[in-house]
Amino acid sequence: MSNTSKQSGSLRRYILTRIALAVPMVLILLILVFVMMRVAPGDPISASQGGKLNAAELAARRKAAGFDAPLLQQFWDYLKSVVTLNFGTTFSDRRSVREIIIENGGATLTLTAGALVFATVIGIPVGLLAGRYRDRPVDVVSRLASTVSYAAPVFVTAPLLMLAFGSTSGQASPLIQLNVPTQTHILIVDAALDGDWDAVTDILQHLLLPSVALGLLIVGVFIRMIRINLIQSLQGDYIEAARARGVRERHVVARHGFRNALVPVVTVLGLQVAMLLGGAVLTEKIFNWPGIGRQLIDYINQRDYVAVQGIVTVFALVVVVISLLIDFVNALIDPRVRY
Amino acid sequence: MATTTLPTGPIEPTVSAAASRFGGLRRIVSAIREARGVPKFMLWTGAAISALFVITAVFAPLIAPYSFDTYRSGGHNFPKQGSPDGTHWFGTTVQSLDVLSRTIYGARTALEVMVLAVIFSLILGVLLGLLAGYFGGWLDRILVLVMDALFAFPYLLLAIVAGFVFSGISGGGVVTAALSITVVYIPQYFRVVRASALSAREATFVEAARAMGAKPSVVIRKYLFGNVIQSVPVITTMNAADAIGTLAGLGFLGLGIQPTEAAEWGYDLDRAIDDVNAGMWWTCLYPGLAMVIAILGFTLLGEGLNDVLNPTMRRRRISKVLLPAHTRRRTVTAPALPDVPEGEAAK
Numbered sequence: 001m002s003n004t005s006k007q008s009g010s011l012r013r014y015i016l017t018r019i020a021l022a023v024p025m026v027l028i029l030l031i032l033v034f035v036m037m038r039v040a041p042g043d044p045i046s047a048s049q050g051g052k053l054n055a056a057e058l059a060a061r062r063k064a065a066g067f068d069a070p071l072l073q074q075f076w077d078y079l080k081s082v083v084t085l086n087f088g089t090t091f092s093d094r095r096s097v098r099e100i101i102i103e104n105g106g107a108t109l110t111l112t113a114g115a116l117v118f119a120t121v122i123g124i125p126v127g128l129l130a131g132r133y134r135d136r137p138v139d140v141v142s143r144l145a146s147t148v149s150y151a152a153p154v155f156v157t158a159p160l161l162m163l164a165f166g167s168t169s170g171q172a173s174p175l176i177q178l179n180v181p182t183q184t185h186i187l188i189v190d191a192a193l194d195g196d197w198d199a200v201t202d203i204l205q206h207l208l209l210p211s212v213a214l215g216l217l218i219v220g221v222f223i224r225m226i227r228i229n230l231i232q233s234l235q236g237d238y239i240e241a242a243r244a245r246g247v248r249e250r251h252v253v254a255r256h257g258f259r260n261a262l263v264p265v266v267t268v269l270g271l272q273v274a275m276l277l278g279g280a281v282l283t284e285k286i287f288n289w290p291g292i293g294r295q296l297i298d299y300i301n302q303r304d305y306v307a308v309q310g311i312v313t314v315f316a317l318v319v320v321v322i323s324l325l326i327d328f329v330n331a332l333i334d335p336r337v338r339y
Numbered sequence: 340m341a342t343t344t345l346p347t348g349p350i351e352p353t354v355s356a357a358a359s360r361f362g363g364l365r366r367i368v369s370a371i372r373e374a375r376g377v378p379k380f381m382l383w384t385g386a387a388i389s390a391l392f393v394i395t396a397v398f399a400p401l402i403a404p405y406s407f408d409t410y411r412s413g414g415h416n417f418p419k420q421g422s423p424d425g426t427h428w429f430g431t432t433v434q435s436l437d438v439l440s441r442t443i444y445g446a447r448t449a450l451e452v453m454v455l456a457v458i459f460s461l462i463l464g465v466l467l468g469l470l471a472g473y474f475g476g477w478l479d480r481i482l483v484l485v486m487d488a489l490f491a492f493p494y495l496l497l498a499i500v501a502g503f504v505f506s507g508i509s510g511g512g513v514v515t516a517a518l519s520i521t522v523v524y525i526p527q528y529f530r531v532v533r534a535s536a537l538s539a540r541e542a543t544f545v546e547a548a549r550a551m552g553a554k555p556s557v558v559i560r561k562y563l564f565g566n567v568i569q570s571v572p573v574i575t576t577m578n579a580a581d582a583i584g585t586l587a588g589l590g591f592l593g594l595g596i597q598p599t600e601a602a603e604w605g606y607d608l609d610r611a612i613d614d615v616n617a618g619m620w621w622t623c624l625y626p627g628l629a630m631v632i633a634i635l636g637f638t639l640l641g642e643g644l645n646d647v648l649n650p651t652m653r654r655r656r657i658s659k660v661l662l663p664a665h666t667r668r669r670t671v672t673a674p675a676l677p678d679v680p681e682g683e684a685a686k
Binding site: 024025028029032033036037039135140143147148150151152153155156159160162163166274275277278279281282285286296297300301303308312315316319320323 | 376377484489491493496499500501503508580584587591594616618620623627635638
């Protein structure tokens, strides 16, 4: 404890180094997105408006959107739009991608949060049980179940869930008309702030099946990670030492095993964000959930390059930022994680 | 999905001078023979399911009662959204197509795309990994940066973007779908192969070969390849499983294979969502089930292989020593202390 100041200094240095290292990563990601969107033949304007406008109008639109500029200039504009957090303006409906993110981000956030809650509530106890009773029936069953849940894509589990529980969970009923003032753009929070608890219940009802469908995608990974963590921590010398001291087996497992097995859960959570975002695109399409993913699909179908580019960029940035945050949390928890 | 399939990270490379180019694969075979318990069960169940999938795919025209785009036979049309009965065991779709036939033909499409995607990413990933690992320098640094960036991307999103771009170039076909999936998996092979190549490069036998004047191409082909190839089977099977899901994901979003070209499970599931809301279960259940079973087969195979081949996952049977348990019985026989009876120690 005497060197607290020194420790906090090294933590700050760690965070700064980590941020500095993330910059080239982000740049490469941006280049990748930009290049991928330009690999496609022709230009975005003719791709989306080809049949609708004549040649002169097309050229004018191209010029207005800056697609007649040299590639480097275009890349510079793209970078500027990212730095200003504007991410470009869509062709098809002239919205800025920032607007889309703000208006539809809340729904995606609610959905992924619901999925994470489901995965945590189911995954941690099952994973601990499986690790504790390794190779016993409970372990074999949970391993199989987690493998199946991992093998089943959202668009398989979701229809089956809808068939099984669609009528009982209130999923099929339309959302009641909401009349709440928009404050946070997260519908459920807005409703709660407004004190409209009927609306909150209704939203929760509609959230249930999509969250379970999306959560099932990652719960298998949760179970397996926690199981392996527990097995490894139960093999530690300190466990043997605790046993040798005469600590009861129950206490050894609960105090020394479980606790250490749960520390890496933060990392597991973070690693799943990329997967959740991908899965959210599918889940939102299936359940007609008004999130960013469904917007992305709509823009893909309209071949709106700017919108796709902007939304994909935002997704990529979210993943990078979250992995940064996870590293910070890890460094806070575990002093060994430092440069 | 793909990043998390290997629970303990990259496989520890075991470096040795391989007698032949595929000597490394021989070691895998012997490890499989020694498998016991749960890994053995997973390995063989997975292998059986995968074999069934491959057989179904290859002999689809012989197994399926109709072709994937047959909507009439014997002079009249199939029923529209007909429930399962004697003539259509799995029912028919909204387009009057036979669900059983489409499910069987779907296996064929999945296998084609899977094999192509695995081959593409295997070739590119192993090649780039070997080059980066062996030569190092700026080539290595740039490749690592690009691969890390690709790896950080949400994999499905990457496939979606790739599918979006490629389908704009060449339309939706089997090769296009396979290419979109390939982009996702190259970084995985690259990472593992580069790591093994890095450690193999420093091995004495490689140094000896270099000292005798072997050219880089010879060293890579004869000495590095055999060592590096051992770490590939686990990723390959895992990727095969993933590829089926990713292809269906693309198909589900309308970015995969054109529905006129082949039967594809993801496309069928997309069409089935409307049926589900109307209470029809057969159009989504059967393709979904087939897909889950196929993915499950390859996942089990891959996990079984991982358990068998990965030294950190292998359970050490003999060296495990248990301290005597705290039972009341022990307090009775306590004077005999650390002498653990045979049976208890081996538990």
